[in-house]
Amino acid sequence: MGVGLFVLGIFGTIIHMSSVTEQSLVTQVALLYHQLDLGAYVRPADLDLVATAGVIAHVVNYAVWLYVAVRRWNSGKRAMWCAAVGAVIAVAITLAVVTAAMFAHPEVIDWFANGAPAPSPTPTQ
Numbered sequence: 001m002g003v004g005l006f007v008l009g010i011f012g013t014i015i016h017m018s019s020v021t022e023q024s025l026v027t028q029v030a031l032l033y034h035q036l037d038l039g040a041y042v043r044p045a046d047l048d049l050v051a052t053a054g055v056i057a058h059v060v061n062y063a064v065w066l067y068v069a070v071r072r073w074n075s076g077k078r079a080m081w082c083a084a085v086g087a088v089i090a091v092a093i094t095l096a097v098v099t100a101a102m103f104a105h106p107e108v109i110d111w112f113a114n115g116a117p118a119p120s121p122t123p124t125q
Contacts, residue, residue, distance in 0.1 A: 005084075006066055006083050008083075009062060009066075009083055012090060013059070017054075019094055020098065021051055025050065025098065025101040026041075028098060029102055029108075032102060032108065033107070033108075036111050038108065038111060044104040044105060047101060050100050050104065051097070051101075053097070054093060058090060058094075061086055061089050061093060064086075065082045065085060066082075066086075069082035
């Protein structure tokens with residue numbers, strides 16, 4: 001069962017890695033700009049560093065927990081929990097990277113700090 005979870009974890013890691021690539025982050029934040037009506041989206045200069053850090057963090061996370069699980073299996077201990085912990089950490093990494101990408105834009109920070117602008121009143125007839 002534990003081996004199966006780590007095989008499944010490979011696919012989960014690939015999916016998480018694809019969600020923190022630079023192009024994916026650009027798409028996600030540009031969609032956020034459109035939904036919040038923040039104007040034209042401008043890609044920040046540091047976005048490639050954030051994306052690279054996210055991809056590397058996912059690979060390291062998977063490798064560390066696979067290593068821990070193999071060590072535990074070799075010593076006759078239970079290791080299924082390692083896959084679950086790795087999955088939870090992968091979700092946290094993805095959330096941290098996407099949040100960092102969003103908050104690299106001052107407009108998004110202003111929107112969260114000040115709230116949504118009040119809708120303009122519509123004339124009644």
